[in-house]
Amino acid sequence: MPMRLDSQQADFATRFGDLLGGKREASVEVGDAVRSIIEDVRQRGDEALVELTNRFDRTSYAPGELRITEQEIAAASDRVSPEVRAALETAHRRISAHHQKQLPQDHIYQDEIGVTLGTRWTPLEAVGLYVPGGLASYPSSVLMNAIPARVAGVERIAMVVPTPDGALSDAILAAANIAGVSEIYRVGGAQAVAALAYGTHTIARVDKIVGPGNAFVAAAKRQVFGQVGIDMIAGPSEVLVIADHSANPAWVAADLIAQAEHGMGAQSILVTTDGRMADAVAAEVDRQLKLLPKQQIARDGWEEFGAIITVPDHDSAVQLANQLASEHVELAVDDPEPLMRKIRHAGAIFLGHHTPEAIGDYVGGSNHVLPTARSARFASGLGVLDFVKRTSVLGCTPSSLSALSEAAITLAEIEQLDGHGRSVSLRLNR
């Protein structure tokens, strides 16, 4: 059974604290294992990359087989059914349209004393996209990773994806083809992140690594940060559903199961103002789990990390949501907008009874690579801004330099940096 909590019970704070601090992705064991994998790839390059890939994905690749050829990409794309192609194209069209709106504009202006000030945006040169593939195959994550990079104008896009037992779905390569990604490697896990960060003979290093993955991938991204940029920690999936009496328990249960089936630490939480809803959803989850062909993963996730919390009112639900800072927050209430405005910490918010989170996973248009493990307190979902950087531009005229010189020279004096002061004063009186 998942954890059952009532916010008005005496031991609530302690039990809720356990939920907040739950070690779903950052265990010491995973951290240590990842550290030695990264070090191995740094030291031994392709040799380690191939060994680790073959060990964890049960494959037998040679280094020369890690890169997927353009012919393989084209052949896989030709094999997907018209329905799959159409679905990928619908997703591609909607995600592209939404991300185009995120492109930032350069902005240059002159202030009141004649100083030119500006912000110039430039795309990153080389990025690595992590597409997860251990327990499930995620063609949608190919699109979610690649589209904002393409919209931003990144020159080199390298994609990595694990191939457990040598398997790779045609839809992954078809999605890459539709998104214009052609540099793809059959590697995953921490070893793939290490190769992208430090480079090997086969995989040239990149400037930033983005994309979701399991606890090993999330830990590896944490550890290589600084050597390369990373987008955020997008680890095991989470959903928090806020439901009141107006919700449909079958729909809520289906949404909780949808996240739990991601496995490997996924977490589904219901917060409800209605005790009868709590019971009805719990019963529905049990009933619907039995209908799933791959029910064990979702059942394990629901029982180990799931929770049902009853609260007295909507405001208490919002308060818990802000503490949990969940990757996805669904508002299963009749009038979601006022609640949405009060939610400060969430990767993405889904409004009302007719917006299952799964629509955002695939075709809504927003990005499904989102911050997990409470990192929505300081991080945002993947978007075009992850693939560009800002450079500031500054220009003085003789008179604006003169207007600013006294303050600059004073600050140089108090910092005892005479060279700085002189570089300003030399330009005056000319």
Ligand SMILES: NC(=O)c1ccc[n+]([C@@H]2O[C@H](COP(=O)([O-])OP(=O)(O)OC[C@H]3O[C@@H](n4cnc5c(N)ncnc54)[C@H](O)[C@@H]3O)[C@@H](O)[C@H]2O)c1
């Ligand atoms: N937050 C998001 O935006 C988002 C989006 C999609 C998926 N996800 C999450 O991504 C995850 C995908 O996980 P996955 O496992 O299916 O695929 P994955 O590609 O993330 O991980 C598979 C790799 O993990 C490594 N691995 C597995 N067991 C290991 C071990 N014992 N030691 C060392 N390495 C090991 C292997 O290298 C393997 O190739 C799920 O948790 C899902 O919830 C998150």
Ligand SMILES: N[C@H](CO)Cc1c[nH]c[nH+]1
């Ligand atoms: N729910 C995941 C993001 O947390 C994304 C995903 C991809 N495919 C299905 N779901």
Ligand SMILES: [Zn+2]
């Ligand atoms: Zn999902």
